[in-house]
Amino acid sequence: MSLLFKNFRVHQVFGANTDVGKTILTSGLVRASAAKKNHVFYLKPVSTGPMHDADDEHVKRYAGPLGALVTARCLYRFDEPVSPHLAAEREGAQNVPTDDAFVTSVASYIRKCASGTTERSHMYIETAGGVHSPTPSGTTQLDSYRPLFLPTILVGDSRLGGISSTISAYESLLLRGFVVDAVLLFKDPYHRNSEYLEPYLAERGVKVSAVDPPPPREADARKNFMVTEEYYRKLASDDRAGGLLGVVEHLDERHEGRIKELHSMPRRALDTVWWPFVQHGLLKGEGDVNVIDSAWGDHFSVFNGHRRSSSSSSPPSTAGLGSLLESQFDGSASWWTQALGHAHPALTLAAARAAGRYGHVMYPRAIHAPALRLAERLVHDGPGKGWAARAFISDNGSTGMEIALKMALRVASRRFGLAPRERKTMGVLGLRGSYHGDTIGSMDACEEGVYTCEWHQAKGYWFEPPTVEIENGRASVRVPSAVAHRDVEGRSLSPSWIYDVGARLDTPLARAYRDLVDGTLEKLAGRPGAAPLGALVLEPLVLGAGGMVFVDPLFQRVLVDAARARGLPVVFDEVFSGLWRLGLRSAAAALGAHPDVAVYGKALTGGLVPLAATLATEDVFGAFEGPDKAEALLHGHSYSAYAVGCEVANVALERLERLGVGETWSDARAAWGAVGVARAGAGERREGATPANAGGGAAAAPAPAPASASATVWSVWSPGFVDVLSKLEIVDHAMTLGTVLAFKVRGGDAGYESHSAEALLNTLGDAVGGSGRNVTSVPGGAPSGINFRTLGDVAYFMTSLNTPPATIRAVEDRIWAVLGR
């Protein structure tokens, strides 16, 4: 991942095109840096073309009297002057590094140079061809080098057409988030590209410097050498003489400014930012602030300069003193949003495409392609398949849930003919520990608790849920005392049996669940002056913010059946659980029952921008139709169905679907026995189980049976790891589904206010590994820590759907190393 050293400045030089003078200008920079008495490292990771033209030779040759200060190196050399991916192909496969190997070799070389020098140093890394020219692996350079996130210099094109190619190359750099510290190009008094580019790029914060082009080649070799030497001498002089010393100073300033900015950020954040869910009073100082400089895939690149103690183990004499940026595995998937990893180029391009075509446009009574495609995808091919008819698109999960509540409450008001007073007080049925977002309305659908605020009024009744836990290596259902039957199905449990709800519908436990639910509902209805119930509101399978509680799906199914029998609309809050987060397109599939309303968010955009969708049946939609404007669903945020969000969601959903149903996780599915279940009896068994649905009241439209093939449970976390984890003394129990792993810490305070999980895992944040074993499979092989969030006494970890299995194994090892102490 990204590297940054205090006294070892690194810049990567990209070209707007091939043959724009990249090597000449990089040589000039090398020489100018050397002239300022810096030790200079020149790295050409990939070189193509005949040996005597090799760029490192060239650089050395023209370093002149300063050559002693210059170290030049090429990592991959190919003879044929074609694109590296072709050259590699033509010269035989043994020369072709993978993307990971490629970027790791570059990073290792940088680290080696940084730690091996004691002087102020500059390094210039010259890329090959244009910004998007392929590396030997075939990936284009911008994507190949992106994990290193080095500050860049763009060599512009001074020829006819060069204004365009320079701006386009700059824009491609921006699309990968690169910082462009300088644009260099040759002066050309005829085409005058630099005159155009200077103000154009200055407005975008980039300094353009133009220098004289090299002299024409002399026929006489000796004369040519002298003329060239003279030219390079001039490049190492100051600006007035047409040199690059000013550029070197500018790059030094940018480098120092960057480090200064990073150093200042913790203090400034503590002074001005108000963080959500953070008790600022408990922050001890700058060390508590995580400064994220960039992110890529599963990792943050974080600044560590404010955390270094004076007792650092790095030898104080080296210039590099270790990288000021280190890698951090994003162990909470950035609050449960990441599904395709950070800075995914396909999502960036989708955002750019929609922003460039629409910006944001008016939504009510208007339609644009991204919103229409998203609505259709969700309803017809996504989690709404088979039951939903309408998509209401809004901004975030909490507002999506407020919309869902407004829908369900309206349906109930009409269905039961509620009086105005009852409409205000009717409650929801749910589970203790539910959480549906932070807005006050969504909160009112939950019990009073630590999260609730002044205006909170708990509206409803919440059952204590039976939970699924792996305790001491054994999967079990922990049944609350209110359930009369405590014997859990009298046979040895496996996750695939627990989640085979269809097969469990006739068990004694199912009957005990039904007895409890029916009895409770009768009691509630019988209370004098009782507020009526308006909806069943559930987070399928897992209560997220409530502590990553894995609920027995059989109990949720019994609740759904009971709600249907009474004509209560069923709302599934799938903001967290849906879209493959738990390994299923919709976690609802595991219940064998469809909702009337369901909400999606978080992973909906793959983890880039906020968006939510509330799906509903035609029945629910119909409850708002009428001749009167005031009967409509009068809820809409200004950015409803904004084009950027919808377009990103379309691309994300397509990729998630590919990962969800594709072969990526076959090994994980097999390890959890999910494949067998999916291909064998589950289908039939589930279909046999759905008639219970038909018991729904006449007013509730019976939902068709869900597709069963995807309703098998599996996890990206390895069964063996979860097994040993659950057997640890300190662990009460663990559980996992899909990308989520959670375990409860024993001892200490319980609940959200506890700090026990955080305290236990404290050292996970430290970056370790790298030089030896690459413990977190970070691209570029850097040491890495793990960024994690806890929920009081519950620790959890979450991956994206495209996190490499090797990374997950490394994270498991790391957790084990910390817990096994």
Add this chain to the structure above:
Amino acid sequence: MSLLFKNFRVHQVFGANTDVGKTILTSGLVRASAAKKNHVFYLKPVSTGPMHDADDEHVKRYAGPLGALVTARCLYRFDEPVSPHLAAEREGAQNVPTDDAFVTSVASYIRKCASGTTERSHMYIETAGGVHSPTPSGTTQLDSYRPLFLPTILVGDSRLGGISSTISAYESLLLRGFVVDAVLLFKDPYHRNSEYLEPYLAERGVKVSAVDPPPPREADARKNFMVTEEYYRKLASDDRAGGLLGVVEHLDERHEGRIKELHSMPRRALDTVWWPFVQHGLLKGEGDVNVIDSAWGDHFSVFNGHRRSSSSSSPPSTAGLGSLLESQFDGSASWWTQALGHAHPALTLAAARAAGRYGHVMYPRAIHAPALRLAERLVHDGPGKGWAARAFISDNGSTGMEIALKMALRVASRRFGLAPRERKTMGVLGLRGSYHGDTIGSMDACEEGVYTCEWHQAKGYWFEPPTVEIENGRASVRVPSAVAHRDVEGRSLSPSWIYDVGARLDTPLARAYRDLVDGTLEKLAGRPGAAPLGALVLEPLVLGAGGMVFVDPLFQRVLVDAARARGLPVVFDEVFSGLWRLGLRSAAAALGAHPDVAVYGKALTGGLVPLAATLATEDVFGAFEGPDKAEALLHGHSYSAYAVGCEVANVALERLERLGVGETWSDARAAWGAVGVARAGAGERREGATPANAGGGAAAAPAPAPASASATVWSVWSPGFVDVLSKLEIVDHAMTLGTVLAFKVRGGDAGYESHSAEALLNTLGDAVGGSGRNVTSVPGGAPSGINFRTLGDVAYFMTSLNTPPATIRAVEDRIWAVLGR
């Protein structure tokens, strides 16, 4: 604006660079289209270089026996073979068209050709140089041509480095939202760029076609002609023979597919979409659906194919039959969000930069540059300047207001030592007609009304507000009957006097306001068992969704003073009114009083993506600090302070600030007399007026005086227009501030459920003008309608802060034409 004709297919050909074979391949396309018996139009808007090389000559020459079907044309011709902006400069200024004139001349020529032909036709528009080469005006082509939003063909680069330049050019096209229907390039068996690009772009939905390069130039002119002619003949053949017929068919399919898709969208939207604030039961059919194909600046480009009656006035014999896309002025600024116009390239690039660098990263206890800069900008240099200490960044205005309410209610709970029961029931003080967003908590801060849903519980007391109105040409304050003193300050009113709150603080009306407020508050407090008040919650200056009601700022100031005197925290909901929407950075400045909490949204990102910020004083922040996690503000959405939103907001705020304080609106300020007020006495007078602030209770931190220089009122709408508007029989009164113009329609039903304003303005939606007077100043001079929203009997119009004054004048003319009937 954008053009699309059923039988007249237009494609614009861009080059990945200069000299990549654009003219040759375009000639090939021309010839292949002609070979398929289409009439072919070839347009080279700008040509540079010697006359005999002119591309239109070239195209004609090699059209061979098909030449009769080909019409070729160049609009701007320069002799010198340099970038057009330089050529134009060198050949004298009279040749240089402005951006508007340039794009209008291209659009006019397209329309002329489309309406002048009766046959199936293709048009190819060949650009000059690379995608970002400047046009004669100096703007790069992508931005110059963007208003026309024509489907594109990209000619790729087959040379060494061409993979990179082709991908970068493609990405620059995407950043402007362009649809790339095909990539063409020459085969090169050595560099094999096409082999790389085919799968790369196929994955991105773009078809790549490679054809043989032209033969080498023959010395003998006659032989050269024959060889070249043979080559072009081959280009007009089918694919197996290396020709472009397959490409032409592919382009035909894309064209037909696009029209088919647009035709299908209204029905599909009616079938699957659930729109906010729309009574679906009132939609009559597809004609009610506005299909937005793209947007640019102030205009949508909308499909009209489903709205055309058979009695269309277009002559049925022409192939073009008029464009299927027409222009629509975005008269509601897309639900009050647009502040810099649609698809602003700077905002798109900001979104891309942040997405490419971070994606979205974890926020609690973490910081990244875009979020930190935004927080600091808002607090120190933005609307929080002088009073705010903290920024809490969330997703949308409504959630931003929920956060504000939670802040204020906590402060009040602590300050007044409220019991748990009182914390749940305490109310807010506000104005009738207030609106703070759609989530249930924000709604509970308003009275019950048409917008409120089942769970709504109005918590508070709301005063009937005195309002500012221009009635029959006279500015006045309409005072509700509850106010004892009805004589409005006994002098002729001007808006600048009405909004000079400092000067009005000692008037009899101010005293009457104070009497009413104090009396009411005493009465409220005296009621047995009365719920305590927890906050004053105001939309400064204008109640937005409540009907664009302009409130007498003096009354709001009196309320603020009264709240402060009682220790009530003051919340300003500036989601709509702030950030220059009303011509002021913060509308609060006009009140001469600062809030304790204020919320910003909508224009915060310039109108691209959802984001909100809740600013608070250090005092408010302190109410959540403590040793206990549970005391923190436990509210946070997953995408809190997401990097894309923050980065876009940083760029937007910088540009809004430049527009707000710069010279852009000096004419408008002068017309409304605002400049004089700003530069003369207002400063002193306001400063003298602020001591009333000091009357605040000990518990409330006294806020410093706001900067007065910006607290002058002005409007982008012309005083003369507002004057005549307010004198119309049908108009009860009008009012305007900043970018907002509103007027109330007389007669018919009143309130939100009325359809009177919509009915009155019905025909505004029709596209008119274009060939003669350009009524809406649409780039490209197209006919245009006006897209507008109404609030029952209130009509309103809203511009961006960079809407050209000429466009506003044209909209005024158009409104006048409709109302003056």
